[in-house]
Amino acid sequence: MAQTILVVDDSPTVVKFVSFSLKNKGFNVLTANDGMEAIETISGAKEEIALIITDLNMPNLDGYSLIHTLRESQEHAHTPIIILSSEDAVDDRDRGLEIGASSYLVKPFKPSLLLDEVSKYLK
Amino acid sequence: MSNDMELQQDEMKEIIEDFLVEADELISSLDNNLVKLEVSPDDLDLLNEIFRAAHTIKGTSSFLGFEQVTTLTHRMEDILNKLRKSEMVVTPEVMDILLESLDLLKVLLDNVRQGNQEELDLTDIMARLDATIEGQESVPKEESPVAENKDSDSSVSLSEVSQTNDTLVTVGQPDNVVDESPVTETGNPVASEGKSTADKFPQNSDLPGKPSRPQMLKKSSEQTIRVDVDRLDSLMNMMGELVLGRNSLQQSINRLNRDHEGEYELESVNQAATAVNFITTELQMAVMKMRMQPVGKVFNRFPRLVRDLSRETHKQIELKITGETTELDRSVIEEIGDPLVHIIRNSCDHGLETPEERTKAGKTPVGTVCLDACQEGSHIVIKVTDDGRGFGIEAIKEKAIERGLATRESIEKMPDREIYRFVFGAGFSTAKVVTDVSGRGVGMDVVRSNIEKLNGIIELDSEVGKGSSVTIKLPLTLAIIQGLLVQCDDEVFILPLSSVLETVKTEHSEVFYVNKRPILRLRDDIIPIINLVDILSANPRGFIMTEKPYIVVVGLAEKKLGLIVDRFLGQEEAVIKSLGSYLGSTEGVAGATILGDGRIRLIVDIVGLFNVARKIS
Numbered sequence: 001m002a003q004t005i006l007v008v009d010d011s012p013t014v015v016k017f018v019s020f021s022l023k024n025k026g027f028n029v030l031t032a033n034d035g036m037e038a039i040e041t042i043s044g045a046k047e048e049i050a051l052i053i054t055d056l057n058m059p060n061l062d063g064y065s066l067i068h069t070l071r072e073s074q075e076h077a078h079t080p081i082i083i084l085s086s087e088d089a090v091d092d093r094d095r096g097l098e099i100g101a102s103s104y105l106v107k108p109f110k111p112s113l114l115l116d117e118v119s120k121y122l123k
Numbered sequence: 124m125s126n127d128m129e130l131q132q133d134e135m136k137e138i139i140e141d142f143l144v145e146a147d148e149l150i151s152s153l154d155n156n157l158v159k160l161e162v163s164p165d166d167l168d169l170l171n172e173i174f175r176a177a178h179t180i181k182g183t184s185s186f187l188g189f190e191q192v193t194t195l196t197h198r199m200e201d202i203l204n205k206l207r208k209s210e211m212v213v214t215p216e217v218m219d220i221l222l223e224s225l226d227l228l229k230v231l232l233d234n235v236r237q238g239n240q241e242e243l244d245l246t247d248i249m250a251r252l253d254a255t256i257e258g259q260e261s262v263p264k265e266e267s268p269v270a271e272n273k274d275s276d277s278s279v280s281l282s283e284v285s286q287t288n289d290t291l292v293t294v295g296q297p298d299n300v301v302d303e304s305p306v307t308e309t310g311n312p313v314a315s316e317g318k319s320t321a322d323k324f325p326q327n328s329d330l331p332g333k334p335s336r337p338q339m340l341k342k343s344s345e346q347t348i349r350v351d352v353d354r355l356d357s358l359m360n361m362m363g364e365l366v367l368g369r370n371s372l373q374q375s376i377n378r379l380n381r382d383h384e385g386e387y388e389l390e391s392v393n394q395a396a397t398a399v400n401f402i403t404t405e406l407q408m409a410v411m412k413m414r415m416q417p418v419g420k421v422f423n424r425f426p427r428l429v430r431d432l433s434r435e436t437h438k439q440i441e442l443k444i445t446g447e448t449t450e451l452d453r454s455v456i457e458e459i460g461d462p463l464v465h466i467i468r469n470s471c472d473h474g475l476e477t478p479e480e481r482t483k484a485g486k487t488p489v490g491t492v493c494l495d496a497c498q499e500g501s502h503i504v505i506k507v508t509d510d511g512r513g514f515g516i517e518a519i520k521e522k523a524i525e526r527g528l529a530t531r532e533s534i535e536k537m538p539d540r541e542i543y544r545f546v547f548g549a550g551f552s553t554a555k556v557v558t559d560v561s562g563r564g565v566g567m568d569v570v571r572s573n574i575e576k577l578n579g580i581i582e583l584d585s586e587v588g589k590g591s592s593v594t595i596k597l598p599l600t601l602a603i604i605q606g607l608l609v610q611c612d613d614e615v616f617i618l619p620l621s622s623v624l625e626t627v628k629t630e631h632s633e634v635f636y637v638n639k640r641p642i643l644r645l646r647d648d649i650i651p652i653i654n655l656v657d658i659l660s661a662n663p664r665g666f667i668m669t670e671k672p673y674i675v676v677v678g679l680a681e682k683k684l685g686l687i688v689d690r691f692l693g694q695e696e697a698v699i700k701s702l703g704s705y706l707g708s709t710e711g712v713a714g715a716t717i718l719g720d721g722r723i724r725l726i727v728d729i730v731g732l733f734n735v736a737r738k739i740s
Contacts, residue, residue, distance in 0.1 A: 010175070013142040013183045020134050057178055086182030108186040 035061025363698030419447030474511030
């Protein structure tokens with residue numbers, strides 16, 4: 001049974017890029033274009049979401065708020081969350097990790113780097 | 124690690140194509156929003172949206188390795204971020220450089236699209252972007268720029284450079300120079316609203332749980348698919364065949380009904396035919412709609428155009444856009460942009476006066492250009508109106524006489540509308556119409572030929588001192604036309620209904636002769652008339668006037684022509700089919716179609732018709 005990963009980014013290009021990379025490795029992928037949609041997707045998902053990859057700067061509900069909301073919830077208090085950000089800023093990273101993200105990757109990155117990061121959490 | 128981690132080539136290609144589509148949308152929204160920002164510099168939501176668009180392009184392009192795109196957007200983002208944190212203020216100079224960068228970005232993306240590896244030289248723009256950032260940073264300002272700065276200071280600098288106006292695009296005069304403090308003398312006469320900005324600048328953009336905008340763009344990626352235009356064209360083509368088949372089926376059934384009236388079995392045939400009829404019409408509409416795009420796609424570029432023009436010409440111009448959701452066939456959309464640019468440029472450049480002139484004439488200093496689109500039957504009507512000085516009709520008359528286009532006697536009898544038509548003439552445009560409205564009419568003949576290509580109709584109206592308006596009427600679609608069937612001698616011809624202005628049954632007494640050419644007086648219009656047979660038939664009969672002739676008045680761009688026909692037969696949908704290469708260029712014939720009775724009929728080409736008519740006379 002393939003594990004399911006949720007990819008959240010307001011750029012469809014990034015979503016597709018990450019999805020392709022993950023699907024190639026045999027993961028099942030769900031996608032959302034912003035934090036709001038991510039929450040809708042999570043609550044509507046039939047399968048268990050094993051890991052979440054999210055952008056920070058998004059309309060409607062940004063990445064910080066998404067992580068915050070998920071960490072408050074019961075189901076996803078401990079789900080691994082990887083932040084993908086185009087900001088290589090220590091502030092952003094610290095803030096992200098502080099509110100409960102598991103890792104922080106700066107765009108651009110090679111698919112292999114992301115997959116390494118994912119494999120830290122998923123076997 | 125093995126290679127299977129990296130993406131396949133076709134996957135990469137698909138991603139890049141997606142990126143280009145996404146970037147195009149973002150850039151078009153940036154174009155508009157930046158112009159809006161200049162008008163409402165303290166709209167934080169707007170700023171955030173702009174920032175996010177630049178940010179997304181930067182992030183995604185870096186992902187795909189388009190370094191120049193990343194470098195450029197990164198620096199734009201720096202400026203936007205400072206604006207967002209009110210560490211910089213919106214000035215025309217800042218906007219100029221942002222918009223210029225955006226233009227360069229379009230070039231970069233075009234290169235990506237065309238697979239052009241060549242790099243652009245960005246040193247100049249980067250240097251100027253840096254200078255803009257530094258230039259403004261040297262401006263003395265509050266120590267803590269974000270939190271609780273006093274209303275007065277920040278609002279002074281903001282309001283001095285631009286007027287606040289929510290929905291309209293108002294562009295102020297250019298004032299200070301780059302690298303100068305924006306708080307220096309501006310000399311801008313626009314009254315400021317002096318809105319408080321401090322209370323709109325909290326650091327709330329990243330606060331958790333506070334969605335700042337309603338969810339309007341939902342899952343756009345999943346609700347639309349991109350389809351090759353060729354496929355749409357072929358669908359349209361088959362649709363045309365279906366319409367022809369339906370028409371022919373309908374005629375056969377009508378005949379059956381006549382011959383076997385009231386027979387039981389006909390009932391079910393009739394029912395089926397009605398259903399097919401209905402569905403075909405629906406299907407035709409649906410296929411047509413698939414090819415339709417909102418005219419806003421074209422209108423979108425005009426706020427930017429007007430903004431730049433107002434900077435160039437030192438005028439204050441407000442552009443009002445309405446009806447941008449009106450839809451047009453994509454082939455028409457592609458062609459309509461350039462003529463509209465000409466018309467709007469004309470209005471801004473020559474139509475509108477400087478603020479001083481306007482004040483002297485008792486008008487508001489801000490000139491208005493309105494752009495409106497709406498649907499009227501099977502037409503789209505696009506109207507560009509300005510409240511400028513208008514065309515000098517006397518000047519046009521003089522010019523027309525000078526160029527030998529009319530005699531002094533004839534021109535005095537002409538209705539105004541007729542006289543304005545001269546403006547669209549080739550050559551009329553390049554000459555100075557008159558000193559005080561110099562150059563007015565530049566490029567109008569270009570506009571006319573563009574509209575002609577689309578089988579459109581153009582009309583100019585004007586009142587000295589009050590302004591002028593240009594009205595363009597375009598057919599909704601070019602592939603399936605509504606045709607007016609007319610009979611001349613034994614031949615039936617089809618006239619595209621979109622070019623038909625009216626049909627009249629007139630009196631012999633309404634026809635006059637000017638230079639031995641017959642003309643029809645219709646209300647206050649004078650229309651040259653010609654026998655349709657003389658143009659299209661193998662046996663021209665010369666101009667013979669019947670007692671009460673039927674005349675079809677057709678229009679093309681600014682011109683009108685009356686066609687004498689023997690009978691009106693009715694209206695039918697026609698699909699234009701080419702005549703094939705050996706007959707293809709017959710002047711006055713657009714193609715042929717198969718009518719419901721199975722016979723092939725010629726469709727009249729209005730553009731060609733006007734050409735032939737000119738030669739005959």
